[in-house]
Amino acid sequence: MRRTVLKSLAAMIAGAFLSLPAYAQTKPVEVEFYYPVAVGGPITKIIDTMVADFEKENAGIKIKPVYAGSYQDSIAKALTALKGGNPPQLAVLLSTDMFTLIDEDAIVPIDGLAKDEAGKQWLGGFYDAFMQNSRSGGHVWGVPFQRSTIVMYYNKTMFKEAGLDPEHPPATWQELVEFSKKLTKKDAAGNVTQWGLEIPSGGSFAYWLFQALTTPNDAILMNEAGNQVMLDKPAVVEAAQFWRDLAAKHGVMPTGTIDWGTTPKDFLEKKAAIIWTTTGNLTNIRSNASFPFGVAMMPKQKRGGSPTGGGNFYVFKNATPAQQEAALKFARWATTPERAADWSIATGYVAVTPAAWQTEKMKKYAQEVPAAAVARDQLDVSVAEFSTHENQRVTKVLNDALQAALTGAKTPQQALTDAQREADRILRSYK
Amino acid sequence: MNRTLNTVYAWLLLLPAMVLLVAFTHYPALATLWHSFFSTPKGRRPAVFVGLENYQAMLQDPVFWRALINNLWFALGTVPVAVGIALLMALWVNRGLAGRGFLRLSYFTPTILPMVAVANIWLFFYTPQYGLLAQILQFLGLPGPNWLGTKETALPALMIVSVWKEAGFFMIFYLAALQGVSPSLREAAMLEGASRWQYFRRVLWPLLMPTTLFVLINALINAFRLIDHVVVMTHGGPDNASTLLLFYIYQIGFSFWDTAYAATLTVVLLVVLGIIAAIKFRWLDKRTHYQ
Numbered sequence: 001m002r003r004t005v006l007k008s009l010a011a012m013i014a015g016a017f018l019s020l021p022a023y024a025q026t027k028p029v030e031v032e033f034y035y036p037v038a039v040g041g042p043i044t045k046i047i048d049t050m051v052a053d054f055e056k057e058n059a060g061i062k063i064k065p066v067y068a069g070s071y072q073d074s075i076a077k078a079l080t081a082l083k084g085g086n087p088p089q090l091a092v093l094l095s096t097d098m099f100t101l102i103d104e105d106a107i108v109p110i111d112g113l114a115k116d117e118a119g120k121q122w123l124g125g126f127y128d129a130f131m132q133n134s135r136s137g138g139h140v141w142g143v144p145f146q147r148s149t150i151v152m153y154y155n156k157t158m159f160k161e162a163g164l165d166p167e168h169p170p171a172t173w174q175e176l177v178e179f180s181k182k183l184t185k186k187d188a189a190g191n192v193t194q195w196g197l198e199i200p201s202g203g204s205f206a207y208w209l210f211q212a213l214t215t216p217n218d219a220i221l222m223n224e225a226g227n228q229v230m231l232d233k234p235a236v237v238e239a240a241q242f243w244r245d246l247a248a249k250h251g252v253m254p255t256g257t258i259d260w261g262t263t264p265k266d267f268l269e270k271k272a273a274i275i276w277t278t279t280g281n282l283t284n285i286r287s288n289a290s291f292p293f294g295v296a297m298m299p300k301q302k303r304g305g306s307p308t309g310g311g312n313f314y315v316f317k318n319a320t321p322a323q324q325e326a327a328l329k330f331a332r333w334a335t336t337p338e339r340a341a342d343w344s345i346a347t348g349y350v351a352v353t354p355a356a357w358q359t360e361k362m363k364k365y366a367q368e369v370p371a372a373a374v375a376r377d378q379l380d381v382s383v384a385e386f387s388t389h390e391n392q393r394v395t396k397v398l399n400d401a402l403q404a405a406l407t408g409a410k411t412p413q414q415a416l417t418d419a420q421r422e423a424d425r426i427l428r429s430y431k
Numbered sequence: 432m433n434r435t436l437n438t439v440y441a442w443l444l445l446l447p448a449m450v451l452l453v454a455f456t457h458y459p460a461l462a463t464l465w466h467s468f469f470s471t472p473k474g475r476r477p478a479v480f481v482g483l484e485n486y487q488a489m490l491q492d493p494v495f496w497r498a499l500i501n502n503l504w505f506a507l508g509t510v511p512v513a514v515g516i517a518l519l520m521a522l523w524v525n526r527g528l529a530g531r532g533f534l535r536l537s538y539f540t541p542t543i544l545p546m547v548a549v550a551n552i553w554l555f556f557y558t559p560q561y562g563l564l565a566q567i568l569q570f571l572g573l574p575g576p577n578w579l580g581t582k583e584t585a586l587p588a589l590m591i592v593s594v595w596k597e598a599g600f601f602m603i604f605y606l607a608a609l610q611g612v613s614p615s616l617r618e619a620a621m622l623e624g625a626s627r628w629q630y631f632r633r634v635l636w637p638l639l640m641p642t643t644l645f646v647l648i649n650a651l652i653n654a655f656r657l658i659d660h661v662v663v664m665t666h667g668g669p670d671n672a673s674t675l676l677l678f679y680i681y682q683i684g685f686s687f688w689d690t691a692y693a694a695t696l697t698v699v700l701l702v703v704l705g706i707i708a709a710i711k712f713r714w715l716d717k718r719t720h721y722q
Contacts, residue, residue: 256580
């Protein structure tokens with residue numbers, strides 16, 4: 001009895017080994033794909049449809065999309081999985097997570113995978129403003145996918161009421177202060193009922209909005225190697241002082257910090273005439289605003305400009321060459337002009353290649369929603385989003401400094417000098 | 432033989448609980464202590480023994496001190512108030528008044544609600560200009576402060592949410608204890624001519640002491656365990672004004688991936704909680720009357 005069992009067991013194992021090679025040949029390449037959801041809308045459904053379409057055209061590849069939460073959750077999950085030895089093969093993560101992923105030895109350079117002529121051409125086809133956050137040390141590490149930038153939303157009805165031209169949004173810092181003063185309303189008791197301007201500074205995005213002030217003031221906050229920050233330069237301090245003054249001196253913005261999440265709501269509730277926030281909010285504001293609104297570029301000081309933001313595709317190192325190839329194929333497929341246009345129209349993200357804007361549907365969309373084109377036009381003067389080694393930590397140092405300056409706990413000069421010292425300490429081992 | 436068998440039995444009965452405790456409490460605690468003496472492994476750089484360097488870095492970390500002090504204030508502000516309100520509510524709903532069940536339920540409701548939902552509701556209450564508090568203040572003609580965006584008010588605002596959330600939960604314990612107090616004690620006290628205050632102070636309060644001790648420990652542990660509200664409502668801001676210890680540990684561990692330093696901070700948290708528990712059990716226990 002026992003012998004029979006053992007024999008059949010052995011036969012089964014042998015059978016399994018013998019049939020394995022044949023099985024492996026027909027088995028499709030599986031790619032696990034983590035993605036975050038950071039804007040409103042049925043993102044998971046759009047992704048699922050995209051994957052299904054891709055699989056139809058590429059029979060040998062099976063993509064397993066995994067919704068991984070917010071951007072923060074997604075990187076946390078990907079790195080935890082990596083440390084557990086089971087990372088995804090492809091993921092959309094913040095473009096600013098690039099240095100973190102390189103330091104963790106988690107990803108491979110994209111230019112090493114897309115070596116042929118067509119691959120090079122593909123990587124050269126993106127807006128340079130987006131590629132600035134994808135390059136380091138002479139390599140391309142990420143493929144721009146769901147990218148955004150900061151724009152100014154303004155309430156045209158309020159502009160009219162205040163005697164301003166609704167087709168002329170503030171184009172310079174001076175105009176911004178001037179217009180905002182006219183747009184700020186108070187009741188009889190002297191309490192503000194309508195703010196002229198809101199630039200959110202709460203949560204973890206203060207540094208990003210700050211870049212929309214430093215870039216026009218002609219200051220760059222970090223180097224391309226990501227191991228040096230320039231936070232205490234006079235132009236940077238000036239920008240922080242201006243931000244503080246909007247509330248403290250000009251009285252056109254609430255004092256203290258302004259929450260990132262409630263700012264679009266303040267705008268929709270008609271409590272703020274002008275807000276600065278991501279292009280990712282366009283679809284939300286477009287469907288919920290009860291008044292005509294305009295979208296404009298960041299006001300100029302010495303120049304124009306805004307940082308870019310959003311997520312890139314990353315291909316992971318632990319994957320087999322076949323998986324890496326499949327992952328790359330999917331990333332390439334998702335950023336073809338037609339697909340990029342679909343994605344942009346469905347989500348409100350900025351289409352990542354000039355070619356996508358040349359497609360028929362994108363031309364039509366830009367005509368229907370001129371606001372979408374504002375973000376594209378701003379790309380010419382946009383700069384890389386703040387990103388360094390130990391990114392989250394350095395970013396927190398900057399956020400804390402900005403919040404200290406905005407709440408009046410420290411002077412902008414003091415806050416940024418402290419931040420510079422702290423950032424230097426964190427980055428010392430990456431020089 | 433019989434004795435050995437008994438021992439084996441005892442250990443077998445203890446085994447399921449012990450496996451869980453060792454796997455999820457004791458081993459992680461010891462591993463945390465162990466990791467706090469090493470550097471954080473990164474990519475190709477493995478962890479190396481650094482002795483007390485992590486602890487030295489912690490002593491020089493201003494955010495750590497900020498978080499610790501915030502947490503002490505948070506505990507000091509929420510624990511006595513939550514326990515006091517819980518006791519008051521329990522005494523109130525323990526009497527035979529109409530609609531008692533409804534009252535009990537409504538006091539308990541905050542406890543049932545999911546933390547993140549609660550935090551989002553309160554986020555709306557605190558929103559400047561059109562939030563609930565702002566609307567009430569506007570009606571009264573007062574200026575509404577930016578509750579969560581100002582250094583001075585951010586932490587107190589979180590404390591209020593915590594008290595609101597916890598009081599109903601602790602009320603249940605007090606209520607259970609009050610139900611266990613024999614009515615003859617009250618009758619006897621009244622016959623002896625004791626006032627209601629005297630009855631509470633001399634009879635009820637000592638009888639409730641074990642419950643108070645239990646509730647105090649729980650409240651204090653909760654004060655050091657709170658993280659959901661911080662994540663949803665302030666993210667520790669502005670400028671770390673509302674950063675609590677556990678939130679900071681989470682940030683260090685899962686945003687900055689400095690696992691060694693996170694382990695160091697966790698050791699501190701464990702030590703703090705251990706000291707609190709020790710003081711309570713050794714000192715307060717002596718003054719507590721168990722039936």
